Amino acid sequence: MKFDMPLHELKEYKGTNPKPQDFDEFWGRGLQELSQQSLDYELIPAKFTSRVAECYDLYFTGVGGARIHCQLVRPKNQIGEGPGLVWFHGYHVSSGDWVDKLGYAAEGYTILAMDCRGQGGLSIDNSQVRGTTxxxxxIRGIEEGNPEKLYYRQVFLDTVQAARILFSMEHVDADRVGVYGASQGGALAIVCSALEPKIKKTVAVYPFLSDYKRAWDLDIANSAYEEIHYYFKFIDPNHEREEELFNKLGYIDIQHLAERVKSQVLWAVGMEDQICPPSTQFAAYNKIQSPKQMKVFYEYGHEHIRTFGDKAHSFFSDLLDK
Structure with a gap:
């Protein structure tokens, strides 16, 4: 890896982006607000049908009144409680095709795949904030004085609400639930397991939303972090608010939540990843205190990683056992 650190340095790296002094209080308030949210949801039979699974569009009301959409895929003719998985998607897109979930459903998992508010799926982002969108x-909400207006603060809380809804389903064993995602989805998997300690297994593939200052120190103009570049270029070209910006982004930096993770973690990193650079990922991974394993793929970037899907499947398989 020429543009980032060598592996031996990555294994020791603990991050650059500052952590706000009131970080724990910030997320304590968020979880308190979330505790007031109902776990009620609406189920609508999906147009997609399968011989092995029941498929539904599920809607719930998230913090701030946003309408959040998920795909619910559960085994047909299930007897008793089974394991569950919460899936999170990549940046800008959606929870994807129904057929992607059928293999896991056929083995007995119930899958809840959440659409992030205001992205490519059916969830609605109803927040009103000052500044650029x-x-x-x-950077959505970064111009607000109150960091509780940050877009990702709301999405992070949505992940926990989605998990708790899955816990509440009568056919799901709340003690056998895992989370999975890649890129943005990988970040949200880490966040969900950090904020909801009942999660048992976490699979994160090259997570996004970590160590923003480090991403800035690298060439972020062509990465997933490019909007920080555009923020400075068009809104703060003299960097007069640089310290304030990175401190505020610290509230939604997954490296600062990582130490809260209680679940077992399986993480995949591509050493040629210039979209979510390895150092930004190791900043979070190195702070996880629970049982964890990092799979390093030396010739891969931010792309489909051959063989890792099988590894994730095997990692989750313990959830099938009572």
């Missing part, structure tokens, strides 16, 4: 969601 162009070029990405990291």
């Amino acid at each position: 162009l070029k990405g969601h990291i």
Whole structure:
């Protein structure tokens, strides 16, 4: 890896982006607000049908009144409680095709795949904030004085609400639930397991939303973090608010939540990843205190990683056992 650190340095790296002094209080308030949210949801039979699974569009009301959509795929003719998985998607897109979930459903998992509010799926982002909404969601709400207006603060709480809804389903064993995602989805998997300690297994593939200052120190103009570049270029070209910006982004930096993770973690990193650079990922991974394993793929970037899907499947398989 020429543009980032060598592996031996990555294994020791603990991050650059500052952590706000009131970080724990910030997320304590968020979880308190979330505790007031109902776990009620609406189920609508999906147009997609399968011989092995029941498929539904599920809607719930998230913090701030947003309408959040998920795909619910559960085994047909299930007897008793089974394991569950919460899936999170990549940046800008959606929870994907129904057929993607059928293999896991056929083995007995119930899958709840959440659409992030205001992205490519059916969830609605109803937040009203000052400042730009162009070029990405990291900086949505950054112009507000109150960091509780940050877009990702709301999405992070949505992940926990989705998990708790899955816990509440009568056919799901709340003690056998895992989370999975890649890129943005990988970040949200880490966040969900950090904020909801009942999660048992976490699979994160090259997570996004970590160590923003380090991403800035690298060439972020062509990465998933490009909106920070655009923020400075068009809104703060003299960097007069640089310290304030990175401190505020610290509230939604997964490296600062990582030490809260209680679940077992399986993480995949591509050493040629210039979209979510390895150092930004190791900043979070190195702070996880629970049982964890990092799979290093030396010739891969931010792309489909051959063989890792099988590894994730095997990692989750313990959830099938009572």
